[in-house]
Amino acid sequence: MKGGLVTRGGEVTALEGRPTGRESGPETVVAAIRAYVDELVDLGSSRYGAPPDGIGLAVPGIVTTSTAVYSANIGWYDVPVSAFVPPGIPARLGHDVRTGGLAESVLGAGRGVADFLFLAIGTGIAGAVVIGGEPYGGAEGSGGEIGHAPVWPAGEKCACGQIGCLETYASASALVRRYEARSPSRTAATAKDVVSLAVAGEAVAGEVFDEAVEALAISLASYVMLLDPAAIVIGGGLAEAGQTLFLPLEERLSARLTFRERPPLLPAALGMRAGMLGAALLGWQAAGVPDVGRDWSLDVLRRGAVP
Template sequence: MTSPISAFPAPRTVAAVTGPTVAIDIGGTKIAGALVHPDGTMTAVTRRPTPRAADAETVMAAVGEVVADLSGAPMWEQAVRCGIGSAGPVDTSRGTVSPVNIGAWRGFPVQDRVAAALRARGARIPVVLAGDGVAMTAAEHWLGAARGHANALCMVVSTGVGGGLILNNQLHTGPTGNAGHIGHISVAFDGEPCACGGRGCVESLASGTAIARWARDQGWTGPDPTAAGVAASAQAGDPVALAAFDRAGRALAAAIAATATLVETDIAVIGGGVAASGDTLFEPVRRHLASYATLSFVRDLRVVPAALGTHAGLIGAAAAAMLLLPGGGAATA
């Protein structure tokens, strides 16, 4: 009888991959691009602000500008694959995205459109689409804080909240690429409506947008109306700002514990802009986690900051392409 572990296919690695990868990271705030090399180094890094209030073609035009910037890089002609990491939900089976924080894109065929933009710049290479949480997970397991862990949850806490899973040393994407999308787990059954249509989602409580909105609603009047501004006030002892981060930390802790209980992860890695607040976020997450992760097999669950910082999305988009394309993605005609 086959054992449960040996029933999984052998984990894929990026160790034997050659050639640079065109990496594109699409989020609610920025669209970034780079050439990522097999050792994880990056060149030709570029970015554009995401035109969130614009129509679908205007958003795509910003992606096209990023591709145009990259095409001027000295190693452009050596690129052999492209990885796209996008805010979700995504549908990797169709190559489409419907980011909650980019309202103009609903079922947008970003994989085909990026492939066309690449061809227009002379790059006829295979293209892989991954959710931003999955991309960040691939990056942190390859080179970051989840390296060496066979089972891990990785999260992006920024304008939205996304995530991804490593199970038995493999990137677990699910049929449509949304496995591990922890931002839309409900942790408050009578909570406020979420932009996704659900109620009480982690994202509606713990994203940077949600933290800042809740603080303002409670009377906080700091000069910087963003989550970073709330974090600065919390570090100065402002009670409303501290309460906003405590609320976010509790939501994250509940979702992390639920995920770990379901699939037995032993580490949770948190990255994204909100994670840059350091212990202002991590202290309440860890404190509340002790109340949620109580069973013996999740009690020792660790919560740590992501190691790759703001470049995790780009490195992850490349890592996902290396892992998910047959043979690491040889160039196509």
């Protein structure tokens, strides 16, 4: 886990990351988060002369603003926000990817764009549907799971139990798994390797990458038809492929949309910091200052010292 202090003016003090201890069970993770929050509160008190005005936490799984409802990775159920923070400081929870989407919306690639999709393509694929500047959580806190919306209904089985999910074809780990399955004599260490091989004209890597792009185009076409977004912001490890990914994806998506323009695809601006900065915005919301962040400078945010 990562954390930091962020002032109202956008000055960041990032604290060194800590292990969650999830191999020892959910109680250990809750205790580890609580201990990390205590450290941050102490750091804030010594640095600024008072404890933080609010605390925001971005966690995985099904999440509401007040409860970490469920996480398959961590194994917790219904943990209230009060379990993570010292008494007396207002706090708010958010879903990790939706919180990243909030940061991209307020101060990143989605700044000034009211309605967009933040798509994070990494080990898995997660999405945050931002509507009117706010990530949409759905009825029970699990909205935006575009990675588990099927693209090929008679396709491969996904780790989630469903068939043909986008994530099964287009995540970074899917690229590696699918390449290795078809090319047993060669092992590709990373998704980056598969992309490089595809660019170099290697046939199997080319097919696998092509199918990933096609799966993304199918998913994004459905999303565009349903929600008419102004942009699609793409982040996560695979987005680092840059134009190698963006150009064919733009072309495929345009080809699928016959009677409307394709919204622009934009690279995410905040990278690994999106979650922490989004959590800071949640903290300021909890403190009753919801408009904080719109004037933060990206340069200042990227600098953020580690004490």
